Amino acid sequence: MKVEQDLPRQRIETPQNLRTFLEALKKERPDDLLVIDKPISPIHEMNALLVELENRQRYPVVLYTNTVNHYGQKSAFPVLANVFASRARNSWVMGSTSERIPFDYYKRLQHPVDPVVIPSEAAPVHEVIEQGDQVDLLKFPIPVHHEWDPGPYITAGFVTMKWSDNRGYNDGLHRCFIRDKNTMLSFFSPAKHDWYILEENSRANRPTPVVVWLGHHPGAYFGAQAKAPIGVNEYALPGGFLGQPMRLTPSVTWGEEFLVPADAEIVIEGVIYPGEQGVEAPFGEYTRYYGEQRYNPVIHVTAVTHRRDAIWQDINVSHADNHVLGGFALEAKVFEAVHQYVHGVKAVHLPLSGCCRFLCYISIHKQTEGEGKLALAAALPVDSRIKYVIVVDDDVDVFNEAEVLWAFATRTKLPEDSITITDIIGEGLDPMAIDTEKSSLINKVGYDATKPVETGFAEKVGWPQEIVEKVKQLENYVDRATLGRLPQD
Ligand SMILES: Cc1cc2nc3c(=O)[nH]c(=O)nc-3n(C[C@H](O)[C@H](O)[C@H](O)COP(=O)(O)O)c2cc1C
Ligand SMILES: [Mn+2]
Structure with a gap:
């Protein structure tokens, strides 16, 4: 043939x-x-x-x-x-x-x-x-x-x-x-x-x-x-x-x-x-x-x-099954866009809660003021479906949404720490999009939840490392049966 x-x-x-x-x-x-x-x-x-x-x-x-x-x-x-x-x-x-x-x-x-x-x-x-x-x-x-x-x-x-x-x-x-x-x-x-x-x-x-x-x-x-x-x-x-x-x-x-x-x-x-x-x-x-x-x-x-x-x-x-597969291409594109401007990109995550499309978390190793917003400015236009971006420091795990929201709650002062783009082309399937004759318009907001690096910032609470390691062996303090019975919140 x-x-x-x-x-x-x-x-x-x-x-x-x-x-x-x-x-x-x-x-x-x-x-x-x-x-x-x-x-x-x-x-x-x-x-x-x-x-x-x-x-x-x-x-x-x-x-x-x-x-x-x-x-x-x-x-x-x-x-x-x-x-x-x-x-x-x-x-x-x-x-x-x-x-x-x-x-x-x-x-x-x-x-x-x-x-x-x-x-x-x-x-x-x-x-x-x-x-x-x-x-x-x-x-x-x-x-x-x-x-x-x-x-x-x-x-x-x-x-x-x-x-x-x-x-x-x-x-x-x-x-x-x-x-x-x-x-x-x-x-x-x-x-x-x-x-x-x-x-x-x-x-x-x-x-x-x-x-x-x-x-x-x-x-x-x-x-x-x-x-x-x-x-x-x-x-x-x-x-x-x-x-x-x-x-x-x-x-x-x-x-x-x-x-x-x-x-x-x-x-x-x-x-x-x-x-x-x-x-x-x-x-x-x-x-x-x-x-x-x-x-x-x-x-x-x-x-x-x-x-x-x-x-x-x-x-x-x-x-x-749909969300996770489609999210990888966008995460890779966010990384590609942001690392052109910001050298310390540590992690990118489009979480399931935002259908791996609408929400984006990025952690950076911040070295100077303004880098958080630079990362936001690079990430927001990457795809029509990305609506909200939160940039955090690299001590925050972007795969743990509770941590991301904690950083957002404690490391932002709004509206200064945000950038907003109104009436930009968005995703037609987004129920909040406003349809014009040919496109669908949305607003995008980026939140800079990184700490200031030059003025110093409150320290996170902590414990001596050897104590942290020691108490990890919880069985040395409590038997397994009791542990298993403790109610989960
Ligand atoms: C499971 C799944 C189903 C999809 N279904 C559609 C669809 O029906 N219509 C559409 O326009 N995009 C759909 N997409 C998104 C496109 O496949 C995706 O944007 C793809 O990159 C388009 O190819 P292109 O980059 O060559 O345009 C779907 C994505 C996934 C993961
Ligand atoms: Mn193509």
Whole structure:
């Protein structure tokens, strides 16, 4: 088979995929995998169960093995969800730590690896190929997530398009509503790169080829989810996280003109025709509110290919699985922006409480007055979704929200220690945003909760280190049973 000439055909011994991840997880972190083999419905039940676990502060990867499809028939395909819900587990995948994720994520993006191409016959995702009338998305046990959602949604699918003039592939996670067995509706918020591609093609009155791929090693998700500059070949980004090139194969619909990830579980190929729109949503958004019904582009599915025993990967939108994954790219971008101006950036955290989007905590090693505000000025414009930034000193743990708020409460004098930007472009899904004809406006506020360095500041209370260490052995003072009975506040 002829393959794209400019891509190498290097052989990869152990291609990384969703299965190699699950194997490693079983071996190294067995308690992180919860297999539910009791019958469970894809309609609300799968996601409600993940939320119940989350309410109990449990974030395992969940594999539902006993599923039904949208004809009510027992399905051969299991559903896997919550892969990204735990920051600690993600940092293990990345070979990093919870604290270091923004820095390591940023570093890996600096080292893209060109993908390689393999023939269709060797591609696991081409074990089953269905085209034309054979296409039936409803054969999969695709979850319906929230009560008001109009039906099943793909939430872990990278919607991939090509820039015109050979500027490479772009992908982003965009939800797809399964309208019927072979049409889907997807949502591209304005200024997302896929949105630009659609606009460009629409103006030129040409159809847009679209590929939605899902089920892959989480490293591939981390790379593909990056917010890369326009024109970067986004098939090269997973390589930096997988430690090997991503394997691609010619699509069924367009051959080598449009390559698809060979090691994905499922690939859906389709076309968006210029100007065609259909009704989509309401949908439970990552904000934890329903987003309103809207007109969105229609994807006409031309082919579905999958591994014979494909695993349907789902992301529990509106919850940690969605929040945590999307937050890394923003944390890395905040680090990138702030460290250009402030040298002592120690940590960056977009906490779950702000959906890993709206709130941002940064700690710095402050060396001179004004650095706190400099950090704020750099961080606030990084992304339309970042609304509030709090900068603290490096004696405050940005992963402990009680500490951050303590610093905010005791180290700020408002309004002097804040900067406000009014009526700046914000996130359309933010329920507080004011919609204009073309954009959504919000206010952004940054709080400088760093101590003054030149005038001195009240000292934190403390104890001699050896005493602190000694009392850590609480069992030397109180027996375990008594300790266990002490009420928790
Ligand atoms: C689980 C998940 C679902 C998402 N769904 C959408 C969506 O439906 N529409 C959208 O515009 N962005 C969505 N996003 C955000 C985009 O995937 C993200 O901004 C991405 O970087 C866009 O790609 P781009 O940088 O090439 O524009 C989602 C993110 C996550 C983590
Ligand atoms: Mn992009």
